[in-house]
Structure formats: structure tokens, C-alpha cells
Amino acid sequence: MEAxxxxxxxxxxxxxxxxxxxxxxSSHGPFLEEDLxxxxxxxxxxxxxxxxxxxxAKIDGKGLTGDDLAYRRGEHEFYNCLxxxxxxxxxxxxxxxQFLTDAFHFYFYSELTKSKDKFLSAIAFKSLKEITYHLxxxxxxxxxxxxxxxxxxxxxxxxxxxxxKYSNEFFTENEVDIxxxxxxxxxxxxxxxxxxxQKVNEIFFMAHLKIPENDxxxxxxxxxxxxxxxxxxxxxxxxxxxxxxxxxW
Amino acid sequence: MEIVAPSTEQLxxxxxxxxxxxxxxxxxxxxxxxxxxxxxxxxxxxxxxEVIGMQxxxxxxxxxxxxxxxxxxLAKIQDEGGHGLYLYSAAETLGVSREQFIQALHEGKAKYAxxxxxxxxxxxxxxxxxxxxxxxxxxxxxxLQRTSYGPYSRAMVKICKEESFHxxxxxxxxxxxxxxxxxxxxxxxxxxxxxxxPALMMFGPHDSDSxxxxxxxxxxxxxxxxxxxxxxxxxxxxxQAELIxxxxxxxxxxxxxxxxxxxxxxxxxxxxxxxxxxxxxxxxRLEHHIRAHKEGAWVRETAIASAKKHNI
Ligand SMILES: [Fe+2]
Ligand SMILES: [Fe+2]
Numbered sequence: 001m002e003a004x005x006x007x008x009x010x011x012x013x014x015x016x017x018x019x020x021x022x023x024x025x026s027s028h029g030p031f032l033e034e035d036l037x038x039x040x041x042x043x044x045x046x047x048x049x050x051x052x053x054x055x056x057a058k059i060d061g062k063g064l065t066g067d068d069l070a071y072r073r074g075e076h077e078f079y080n081c082l083x084x085x086x087x088x089x090x091x092x093x094x095x096x097x098q099f100l101t102d103a104f105h106f107y108f109y110s111e112l113t114k115s116k117d118k119f120l121s122a123i124a125f126k127s128l129k130e131i132t133y134h135l136x137x138x139x140x141x142x143x144x145x146x147x148x149x150x151x152x153x154x155x156x157x158x159x160x161x162x163x164x165k166y167s168n169e170f171f172t173e174n175e176v177d178i179x180x181x182x183x184x185x186x187x188x189x190x191x192x193x194x195x196x197x198q199k200v201n202e203i204f205f206m207a208h209l210k211i212p213e214n215d216x217x218x219x220x221x222x223x224x225x226x227x228x229x230x231x232x233x234x235x236x237x238x239x240x241x242x243x244x245x246x247x248x249w
Numbered sequence: 250m251e252i253v254a255p256s257t258e259q260l261x262x263x264x265x266x267x268x269x270x271x272x273x274x275x276x277x278x279x280x281x282x283x284x285x286x287x288x289x290x291x292x293x294x295x296x297x298x299e300v301i302g303m304q305x306x307x308x309x310x311x312x313x314x315x316x317x318x319x320x321x322x323l324a325k326i327q328d329e330g331g332h333g334l335y336l337y338s339a340a341e342t343l344g345v346s347r348e349q350f351i352q353a354l355h356e357g358k359a360k361y362a363x364x365x366x367x368x369x370x371x372x373x374x375x376x377x378x379x380x381x382x383x384x385x386x387x388x389x390x391x392x393l394q395r396t397s398y399g400p401y402s403r404a405m406v407k408i409c410k411e412e413s414f415h416x417x418x419x420x421x422x423x424x425x426x427x428x429x430x431x432x433x434x435x436x437x438x439x440x441x442x443x444x445x446x447p448a449l450m451m452f453g454p455h456d457s458d459s460x461x462x463x464x465x466x467x468x469x470x471x472x473x474x475x476x477x478x479x480x481x482x483x484x485x486x487x488x489q490a491e492l493i494x495x496x497x498x499x500x501x502x503x504x505x506x507x508x509x510x511x512x513x514x515x516x517x518x519x520x521x522x523x524x525x526x527x528x529x530x531x532x533x534r535l536e537h538h539i540r541a542h543k544e545g546a547w548v549r550e551t552a553i554a555s556a557k558k559h560n561i
Binding site for chain 1 (some may be wrong): 284296300303304307310312316317318320323326327330331333334343347356372408417425426428430431433537538543546547551552553554555556558
């Protein structure tokens with residue numbers, strides 16, 4: 001039960017926190033169409049997070065709601081990977097973060113459609129249509145950024161160099177991942193990783209981007225140990241429910 | 250047979266007879282230059298308003314207090330941006346490009362609705378904006394569905410459907426807050442106090458002081474006068490406020506015998522100050538738009554460069 005709940009939260013929190021970062025970017029886009037496309041992805045992701053959080057609250061059986069899980073958990077109880085909480089430094093950072101996550105989501109949810117857990121396979125199936133679009137969009141953008149002007153290539157390579165160290169956490173198995181894989185609920189992250197690497201290599205090749213030679217990696221999010229950014233995200237996101245705990249919105 | 254180009258008088262007479270017969274003017278039709286200029290001004294102002302209007306609401310997305318309210322707010326802001334896109338395209342049929350419209354905005358030559366120069370200070374503002382600002386906008390736009398320029402009229406039909414949805418969502422936020430704790434009720438009343446007068450000002454000066462109105466009414470760009478529309482809005486909105494226990498901040502408000510309302514004096518000094526750029530957020534809103542546009546330049550450039558390489 002606890003493992004299942006934590007597995008659900010890992011999925012939901014990646015979607016929730018990335019959606020939050022994207023929502024910060026509203027009215028900041030390079031042109032109107034892209035501003036709206038960005039909000040669109042934020043909406044898809046919060047939709048996925050909401051479904052999973054509501055189901056988590058239900059199986060938890062303590063009378064909590066999806067909102068309670070989003071707005072009343074502490075930082076250590078969030079299990080998203082470190083990559084999705086990284087800030088919107090510029091459009092290149094946003095797109096590199098998005099591409100690395102979209103590619104993970106795509107192969108992860110593709111595998112998850114085969115889950116023995118009816119809810120997870122259903123949500124995976126339902127979300128794949130949106131995620132397929134996300135991945136196509138961010139792949140195309142990566143190529144535009146990497147294979148357009150020199151300035152854009154430099155900025156995007158810089159984003160890759162900065163963000164790469166958070167990219168392997170998606171595939172770093174913890175106890176919950178192992179247990180869920182064994183019971184046929186979860187997916188095999190090794191398989192997801194090899195498909196992901198193939199996709200990343202393909203797009204990086206087309207975009208003239210390089211994987212950094214220094215391949216050191218940081219992890220911790222999946223255990224509730226986050227970067228300094230996370231506290232600010234939650235402070236803002238949870239401000240109203242924290243300040244007015246009795247209010248219903 | 251000799252073909253003689255029709256005289257300007259003849260063209261104008263044809264144009265006006267179309268207007269009188271309620272036949273829409275289309276982009277390829279002849280139109281007086283003043284009509285074109287009037288539309289360029291009004292449609293681009295409308296498009297800019299949709300886009301700048303994303304900012305005050307955007308100020309609360311990251312603090313939306315529930316998953317549902319965050320989704321609704323994101324979707325609403327996205328709708329407004331969509332309206333902006335749609336209106337820019339409709340306005341481009343008059344021979345001005347989006348880049349030119351944006352430049353005019355940045356140079357302060359084009360305006361946007363002054364109401365977005367007020368700050369969004371608490372969560373109930375998301376309710377008040379939807380309920381009052383979108384509410385006032387619909388009152389105006391329902392009337393504009395019958396405007397004489399075809400592309401503008403069609404844009405309004407499409408946009409009105411979403412605007413009335415926004416208005417209901419805004420009212421729902423206010424209603425929920427009035428059902429809630431004391432703090433929430435105070436936030437709701439505070440938001441109404443701050444947005445009521447700016448919403449009334451959205452209809453523009455009194456008919457007697459409205460510089461662009463006469464010709465616009467004659468050529469049916471505008472179908473109802475500022476004061477007529479303002480009255481409609483007030484009569485629709487005050488009962489909605491009372492229903493949920495909110496008090497409209499107008500001490501001189503009168504209920505007339507025919508069940509309509511007469512509002513107290515509008516502070517036109519404030520109105521003109523904000524129009525001229527001296528509102529609480531004019532500088533902030535415009536500078537934000539300019540900054541985002543500037544910061545996006547390298548992205549637009551690389552997109553063009555890449556499209557050229559790949560012949561897209
Ligand atoms: Fe709109
Ligand atoms: Fe609206």
C-alpha cells in the first residue's frame with residue numbers, strides 16, 4: 001500500500017511541479033502562439049497530476065482529497081525528480097528541461113499502459129496522446145534552437161550542460177520502483193532509459209548538441225530531498241491553503 | 250466599351266448603402282480611409298487588451314488555491330491569448346501586420362483597455378475580473394457581433410461564447426468566497442470595491458464626451474452608445490452582487506421606478522489619468538510586454554533561421 005501510494009506520488013509530482021514551472025511562464029513567451037502552447041502543456045500536466053492525486057487520496061482512504069495532497073504536503077513528502085523543479089532561466093532551459101522530461105514521460109507512460117494496475121494503465125493510455133504531442137513539440141524546438149543561429153545553439157548547449165546532471169534521476173531505481181516493477185504495477189526503468197537515450201541521441205544529433213563529457217549526476221527528489229528551488233515553489237503554490245486552512249476555494 | 254472607374258462619391262454611396270442594408274463590409278471591398286483607420290484603431294486596441302489582460306490574472310496562477318481553480322485560470326488565460334491571436338488576424342485583413350501592431354503598442358501609439366492597469370491583489374480578484382471585466386466586455390461584444398466589418402463581426406461571435414463562460418466562472422469564484430470564511434468574504438468585497446468603478450469606466454466616456462463615437466455609430470462599427478451599454482451592464486450586474494451578499498461601492502446608486510439603476514458620478518479624472526498612462530500598473534504592464542518581446546528575439550530569430558535551412 002505505502003509503496004503503491006509513493007509510486008503514484010512520484011508520477012503525480014513530476015507532472016504537478018513541471019506544470020507549475022510552466023505556469024510561471026505565462027505572458028513571458030517569445031511570441032503569442034508559443035506562450036499559449038506552453039500554457040497548453042501546463043494544463044495537460046496538471047490534469048494528469050490531478051487524476052493521479054485524486055486516486056492516491058482515494059486508495060489512501062484517510063478522507064483526504066487530491067487538493068490536500070497537492071497543497072498540504074511538506075517539501076520532504078514531494079517525490080518529483082530534481083529536473084522538473086529547475087527554474088525557467090530562459091527559453092533554452094525551458095525547452096531542454098521539457099524535452100528531457102517529455103521523452104521520459106513518453107517511454108515511461110508507453111510502458112505503463114501494460115501495468116497490472118487498471119488505474120495506471122488507463123491514465124497512461126489517456127495521457128499518451130497529450131504526451132506524444134509534447135514530445136513532438138519539444139523535439140522540434142530543440143532542433144530549431146540547436147540548428148538555427150549560433151547564439152541559440154550556444155544558449156541551448158549551456159542549458160544542456162547545466163541540466164544534464166539531473167537527467168538520470170528518472171531512471172534511478174529506488175525501493176518503490178523495484179517493488180512495483182516486481183508486482184507488475186510499475187515499469188522497468190532500464191528499458192525506458194535505453195529508449196530515452198536513443199531518442200535523446202537522435203534529437204541531439206539533429207540539433208548539433210552534445211551530451212556533456214562530465215557525466216556526474218545528482219539525485220534526491222524521489223526520496224524527498226530537493227534543490228533549494230523547491231521550497232519557494234511550494235511557498236507560493238501553497239500560500240492560500242496554508243494561510244487560510246479552513247477556507248474552501 | 251469604355252470602362253470608367255467609379256468616382257469616390259459613387260464608391261462612398263455604394264459603401265453606405267451596404268451599411269444601411271446591413272451587408273457586411275469585407276476586406277476586399279472599397280472602404281473610406283477613415284473607416285479603415287477607425288477599425289485598425291479599435292481592433293488592434295481590442296487585440297492588445299486580450300493580451301495585456303493576461304498579466305493581472307497571470308499574477309495569480311502560481312498561487313491558485315486548488316487544482317481545479319488553477320486549471321480553470323490557466324485555461325481562461327489561454328482563451329484570452331487565443332482571442333488576441335484571432336483579433337490580430339482579423340485586424341491584419343486591414344493591411345497592417347502583427348509586428349506593426351506590436352510596435353505601435355510598444356511605442357505607446359496603440360492603447361489597450363485601461364482596466365488592465367489596475368492591480369490584482371487578492372484571489373477574489375480572479376473572481377471580480379471574470380465577473381465584472383469579462384462581464385463588461387461581453388456587454389460590449391454582444392453588441393459588436395453586429396458590427397459592419399465582416400472579419401470583426403465573425404471574431405466577436407466566436408469570442409462571445411468563451412467570454413460568457415469566463416463571466417460565469419468569475420461569478421462562481423465570488424459566490425464560493427461569499428459562502429466561505431470571514432476572511433474570504435472580506436477578500437470578495439475588497440475585490441468588488443476595487444474593480445467596480447474601473448469596470449464601469451470600460452464603457453468609455455459619456456456619449457457627450459466620446460470623440461470617436463459619431464462616425465463609428467454612423468458606419469455601424471459601434472452599434473450602441475457607451476452610456477447605453479454601461480446601463481445594460483449595471484442593470485444585469487447589481488442583482489447578481491446582491492444575490493450573494495456583496496455591496497456595490499456606490500453610495501449614490503438609485504433604484505429607479507422602472508427597476509433600473511442610476512449610478513453615482515464616475516471619477517473621470519481618474520479615467521483620463523489612467524488612459525494617459527498614469528494608472529497604478531500602466532508602466533509595469535507595458536514594460537513587461539516589451540521585455541518578454543525583447544527576450545524572445547533570439548528565439549524568433551533561430552526559428553526563422555532553422556526554417557530557412559530546412560525549407561519549411
Ligand atoms: Fe477575451
Ligand atoms: Fe475573457
